Amino acid sequence: MARKKSLDEGPDLRVLILERASELFHERGYSATSIRDLADAVGISSSTMYHHFTNKQEVLHAIVSRFMTDFVDATVPVLRDESLSPGERVRHVVRLHLELSDDRRPELLVGNPIRYALDPAQQAEGIKLQTAYHDAFRDVLAEGVAAGEFRIDDVTVTTMAVLDMLNGVREWFAPAGRLTRDAIVAQYTALTQRLLGA
Amino acid sequence: MARKKSLDEGPDLRVLILERASELFHERGYSATSIRDLADAVGISSSTMYHHFTNKQEVLHAIVSRFMTDFVDATVPVLRDESLSPGERVRHVVRLHLELSDDRRPELLVGNPIRYALDPAQQAEGIKLQTAYHDAFRDVLAEGVAAGEFRIDDVTVTTMAVLDMLNGVREWFAPAGRLTRDAIVAQYTALTQRLLGA
Incomplete structure (x- = not known):
């Protein structure tokens, strides 16, 4: 897994999350994808993920x-x-x-x-x-x-x-x-x- | 609720189930509708329902x-x-x-x-x-x-x-x-x- 990214990588990280998430939702389906799957795919911790988005x-x-x-x-x-x-x-x-x-x-x-x-x-x-x-x-x-x-x-x-x-x-x-x-x-x-x- | 229909009302009952089910899926969504909801909407028991369809x-x-x-x-x-x-x-x-x-x-x-x-x-x-x-x-x-x-x-x-x-x-x-x-x-x-x- 890539190094955990820090919270201050704000706007770019947000775009990266959205791009990876759209690919995962597209491939696996929305309901089959968890917020933890999204964090893992981007290489960030769940807490950094929750800093950006409250839920899926x-x-x-x-x-x-x-x-x-x-x-x-x-x-x-x-x-x-x-x-x-x-x-x-x-x-x-x-x-x-x-x-x-x-x-x-x-x-x-x-x-x-x-x-x-x-x-x-x-x-x-x-x-x-x-x-x-x-x-x-x-x-x-x-x-x-x-x-x-x-x-x-x-x-x-x-x-x-x-x-x-x-x-x-x-x-x-x-x-x-x-x-x-x-x-x-x-x-x-x-x-x-x-x-x-x- | 209507009287429970007997198993021998085969083809017509099947069509009735499909029509009611499509309305319920359409109104409430597929995941929010249970097989019991479908049986209730048609006025049949769950066991009669399962006689026609194994699952949703x-x-x-x-x-x-x-x-x-x-x-x-x-x-x-x-x-x-x-x-x-x-x-x-x-x-x-x-x-x-x-x-x-x-x-x-x-x-x-x-x-x-x-x-x-x-x-x-x-x-x-x-x-x-x-x-x-x-x-x-x-x-x-x-x-x-x-x-x-x-x-x-x-x-x-x-x-x-x-x-x-x-x-x-x-x-x-x-x-x-x-x-x-x-x-x-x-x-x-x-x-x-x-x-x-x-």
Whole structure:
């Protein structure tokens, strides 16, 4: 086991805990992983672990929260960037959505089937971040319609359809599969254009 | 509580158990529901319950298996019906997919986040049924391309995109929402046509 890390390795240690924890939850499942397993995997004592997180649910919440915050910080400014056309913003965000979902797969799969393990306040925070992304996406579609760039019957339904289609990829995409990630991004960019009537 | 039902009420009682169980798993969660809770909800003794299912995991497996079998039995013959054009088959199946997902929502939501509770053999059976649907869908897209009815770059990727888009609806569709179920079906039929270049 690595040397025990001291308490003052604050922010980096916290990120390290979250990354190892997301891998363990992903591999073994949330309920099969104890807070002691997490401490062992990082190479810290249980007491250092408890200095950072009171319980396992807090670790899960921090993983989901950190991923969603990073996702929103990466995508929403692009969706709201008025120096780009709506079509350019959507193309850029389709790539970001697929790449972030792939790069941070353990964190993302964790956040999904076991989101029920979070308490209502923790769930509400995740929903708020999802809503920020959804709303920015919907607004750029509405802008594209107003500008005559997109032909869309129902902006809200089409937003859900595009986001569900993009979210599906993480469930089946295999980096070693027939298509490279870039090829998948190109396909989904074209499919999104079709849904938007671009 | 209803009168205790006798063992000879076999097939109907089994279906009743599965329907009540899917509602309880859906409302309270799988881990929070005991086999005794299920027996109580149906109004049978625990021993009658154990006559039908050895444990809770078997109940879950039977729910998932029954739903998936019904889904495949309803959709695959339509997708393989050569008396209809590929476009007609897809339109019919988009409606079936969305309606079955809505009608049997408790069974479907059950099968998803907690599919990890199933053992590998049980999971393999579900995957086999999913694959039968996926393959029939992919084949009708390939037929449509060959007939010049669809313009599709990659039939496999487009199959996943359409199915992920359709599967997403059950997560957010609210029967009391702004759009009726028929309106959602009409929207998704049109969106699917776009993805297929129909």
